[in-house]
Amino acid sequence: MAKVIDLKTSIPGPRSQALGARRAQAVPRGVPATTPIAIVQADNAVVIDADGNRLIDFGGGIGVVNAGHRHPRIVEAVREQLEHFTHVCFPVSMYEPYITLAERLNRLTPGTHEKRTFFVNSGAEAVENAIKAARRFTGRQGIVCFEHAFHGRTYLGLTLTSKVNPYKLGFGPFMPEVYRIPFPYCYRCDSPSRGRGACCMADRAHLEHLFAAHVDPGSVAAVIIELEIGEGGFIPAPPEYVKVLAQFCRDHGIMLIADEIQTGFGRTGKLFACEHYGLVPDLITTAKSLAGGLPLAAVTGRADVLDAAQPGGLGGTYGGNPLACAAALAVLDAIEQEGLVEKGERVGARIRARFLEWQQRYPVIGDVRGLGAMMALELVKDRSTREPAKELTGRLQAEALKRGVILLSAGTLGNVVRVLVPLTVEDAVLEEGLGVMERSLREVSG
Ligand SMILES: Cc1ncc(COP(=O)(O)O)c(C=O)c1O
Numbered sequence: 001m002a003k004v005i006d007l008k009t010s011i012p013g014p015r016s017q018a019l020g021a022r023r024a025q026a027v028p029r030g031v032p033a034t035t036p037i038a039i040v041q042a043d044n045a046v047v048i049d050a051d052g053n054r055l056i057d058f059g060g061g062i063g064v065v066n067a068g069h070r071h072p073r074i075v076e077a078v079r080e081q082l083e084h085f086t087h088v089c090f091p092v093s094m095y096e097p098y099i100t101l102a103e104r105l106n107r108l109t110p111g112t113h114e115k116r117t118f119f120v121n122s123g124a125e126a127v128e129n130a131i132k133a134a135r136r137f138t139g140r141q142g143i144v145c146f147e148h149a150f151h152g153r154t155y156l157g158l159t160l161t162s163k164v165n166p167y168k169l170g171f172g173p174f175m176p177e178v179y180r181i182p183f184p185y186c187y188r189c190d191s192p193s194r195g196r197g198a199c200c201m202a203d204r205a206h207l208e209h210l211f212a213a214h215v216d217p218g219s220v221a222a223v224i225i226e227l228e229i230g231e232g233g234f235i236p237a238p239p240e241y242v243k244v245l246a247q248f249c250r251d252h253g254i255m256l257i258a259d260e261i262q263t264g265f266g267r268t269g270k271l272f273a274c275e276h277y278g279l280v281p282d283l284i285t286t287a288k289s290l291a292g293g294l295p296l297a298a299v300t301g302r303a304d305v306l307d308a309a310q311p312g313g314l315g316g317t318y319g320g321n322p323l324a325c326a327a328a329l330a331v332l333d334a335i336e337q338e339g340l341v342e343k344g345e346r347v348g349a350r351i352r353a354r355f356l357e358w359q360q361r362y363p364v365i366g367d368v369r370g371l372g373a374m375m376a377l378e379l380v381k382d383r384s385t386r387e388p389a390k391e392l393t394g395r396l397q398a399e400a401l402k403r404g405v406i407l408l409s410a411g412t413l414g415n416v417v418r419v420l421v422p423l424t425v426e427d428a429v430l431e432e433g434l435g436v437m438e439r440s441l442r443e444v445s446g
Pocket residue numbers: 062122123124125127150151152153226230231259260261262287288
C-alpha cells in the first residue's frame with residue numbers, strides 16, 4: 001500500500017497560517033490550539049488540511065472517532081435522519097432513536113439490573129448530571145474524586161478535575177463538598193512495595209484512613225473514577241484497588257460512578273473499561289465516541305437511582321438531538337457488526353509491542369502503559385529519578401506533526417504521549433504512523 005502521508009507544504013502551510021491569523025483575532029487564546037493546521041476533510045484515520053497536506057490522525061479528535069472519521073454508516077444514518085427532522089426537543093415530544101439508543105445502552109453497559117439512560121450534550125454535562133442524580137437519590141452531598149482526574153470544564157467538572165494549569169488556574173472558587181483522594185499511579189508510587197506486583201493502596205485500611213481524614217462516608221453521595229485516567233496521563237487503576245473501592249462504596253451506600261467518557265466504546269479492548277475489572281458501577285457517564293463526532297453524552301445507571309429525580313429535574317433543550325442519536329445507533333451497529341472491540345484489542349497489541357520495543361532503545365521512555373488501544377508513553381529525563389520530560393514531549397509532538405502525524409499529549413506533569421487513533425485504522429496506516437512516531441522519538445531524544 002502506498003504511503004498515505006503526503007506533505008505538499010511545510011506544516012503549517014500558508015492557508016492554515018492565514019486561518020490561524022484570523023483565529024487569533026476572532027477566538028480567545030484560552031481555547032487551546034494543539035496543532036496550527038486547519039482541516040478540510042477527514043476519512044477514517046486520515047485528515048487533509050487546507051494546504052492539501054495528508055496526515056495521519058493519532059488523536060481521533062481526542063478519542064471521539066473510535067469508529068473512524070466519517071464512517072459510511074454514520075454518514076448515512078445522519079443523512080437519513082436529516083430528511084425527517086433535526087429537532088423537536090425530547091422533553092416536549094419524544095422520538096424513537098432516543099428511546100432505542102437508551103434501550104441499547106441499558107443493555108450494553110455492565111450489569112443485568114434494571115437501568116435507565118438519558119442524554120445531554122457533552123461529557124462535562126453528563127458528569128454534572130450523574131452527580132445530581134446521586135445526590136438526589138442518596139440525600140447526601142459529599143463527592144469524592146481523584147488526583148489526576150479530568151471531568152470537564154463546567155464548574156462542577158472543573159472542581160472534580162485535578163490539573164491546575166491550564167484547567168483551573170484563576171477560575172476559583174470551586175464547588176463545596178468535593179473531596180480529592182490519591183489515585184493509584186503505580187509508576188510514580190513511592191511505597192517501598194512499588195513494583196512488587198500488588199497495589200499498596202488496595203487495602204481497606206488505606207481507604208478508611210483517607211475518609212477518616214477528609215469526609216464521613218455516611219455523608220458521601222458518590223465516588224467518581226476514570227478506570228484508566230485519561231487527560232491525567234492514561235493511568236489504568238490496578239484491578240485489586242478497584243475491587244476494594246467498590247466494596248467500600250457498597251458498604252457505605254455510596255454511588256460509584258464510572259466516567260467512561262474517554263475509555264468507552266472499545267478504546268480499552270472492551271466495550272467499557274469496567275469490564276476489565278468485573279465492575280458494575282451504579283452510574284456510567286459516556287460521550288466522545290458514543291456518536292462518532294456529533295455532540296452527545298449519556299448517563300446510564302440503576303433505575304432506582306435515575307428515577308429518583310422529579311420530572312423536569314433532568315434534561316435540556318438539545319440533549320439527545322435526533323441527528324446525534326441516529327449517529328450513535330450507527331456507531332453501535334459498526335461496533336457490533338464490524339467487530340470493532342476486537343479490532344481495538346489488536347490495534348492496542350500492535351501499539352504496545354512497538355512501545356515496549358522502543359523502551360529498550362530510548363531511555364527517555366520511563367513507562368509504557370494502557371489498556372487495549374488506550375496506550376501511552378511517559379517520558380522522563382532520567383529513569384532513576386523519573387523526572388518528567390515535559391519539554392521533550394512537546395518537541396516529540398511537534399516533530400511528529402512536521403512529519404505528518406497528529407499526536408496528543410496528556411498527564412498532570414505534561415510528559416505523556418497518548419494514542420487515540422481510530423480503532424478502524426488500516427494496518428498499513430497504523431504502521432506508517434508508528435514509524436513516524438519512532439523517527440520523531442529518535443530525533444528528539446538524540
Ligand atoms: C474522562 C472525561 N470526562 C469528562 C470529559 C469532559 O468531556 P467534554 O469535553 O465533552 O465536556 C472528558 C474530556 O476529555 C474526559 O476525558
